Amino acid sequence: MDARNFTFMFYGFLAAWLIVLVYIVSLARRGSRLRKELEDVKQLISTAPENRS
C-alpha cells in the first residue's frame, strides 16, 4: 500500500508540474509569435507605398 501510495503521490506532483510547464511553454511560444507578428506589421506599414517619401 505504501509503495503504491508513494507512486501515486509522485504522479500527482508530476502532473501538477507538467500542467504548469506546458502552459508556460505555450505562453512563451505565443509571446514570441506575437512579437514577430508586431514587427512584421510595423515593417509592412513602414514599407507601404503611401508611407514612402
Next chain:
Amino acid sequence: MREKLVIGLAAVVAILLSYNLYNIFLVLPDEVSQGYIYRIIYFHVPAAIVGMLGYFAAMTLSVLYLASGKFRYDSLAASIVEVSVVFSTLNIVTGSIWARVIWGIWWTWDPRLTSALVCVLIFAGYLMMRRSIDEPTQRARLSAALTIFGCVDVVIVWKSIEWFRNNHPGPVLSIRTGGGHIDPAMEHMLYMNFLALLLMGTVLVLIRSRQESTAREIDSLRRNAHV
C-alpha cells in the same frame, strides 16, 4: 518596469516553492490514515482557491468593462480566466489521482467534482469563444456575460461540500470550520503554498496580459493601415 516586476515576483515564487516543497516532503509527517498521498492536498486545495479567486476577479473586471466599455478590463479578465483554467485543471487532475488511491476510482459524478468539471468546461468554452469572434466589442460583451454566468457555477463549486451529500471531503480550513479539522502545521503549509501559487498565478497573468496588449496593438495597427 513590468519585466522587472515579473522577474522579481518569479524569483519570490521560486524561493517560496523551494521552501514549501522542502517542508512538504522532508519536514511534515505523513497523515495517519492516508500516508504519503495526502501531500497532494498542498497543490490540490491552493490551486482550487487560486482558480476560484481568479474567476471572481474576472467577473469583477467584466462588470467594470460592461459599466465603462474600457477594453483593458476585458483583456485583463481574459488573461485571468486563462490562468484560472490552468489552476482548475491542475486541481481536478491532482484530485483524481488522490481519489484513485483513497476511493479506488479515478472519478465519480459527485456534486463537487461535477460542478468543478462544469466550471472548467464553461471557462474553456469562454476561451474558445473569444478566439472565434473577431469584432472586439461583441467579443468583450459576450465574454463578460459568460464570465458572470460562469461565476454562478463557481459559487456552486465552493458551497457544494456544504449543500450536498458528497464523497468529497468536507471543509478543513479553520476559516470555514472554526478549527479542529486539520493539524495547524499542515494548515500553515496549505496557506504558504496558496501564497506561492497565488504569486505564480499573478506572474502568469502579468505575462499573459502583456501579450493581450501586444495583440490589441497589432489589431489597431492593422485596422489603421488596412493591412
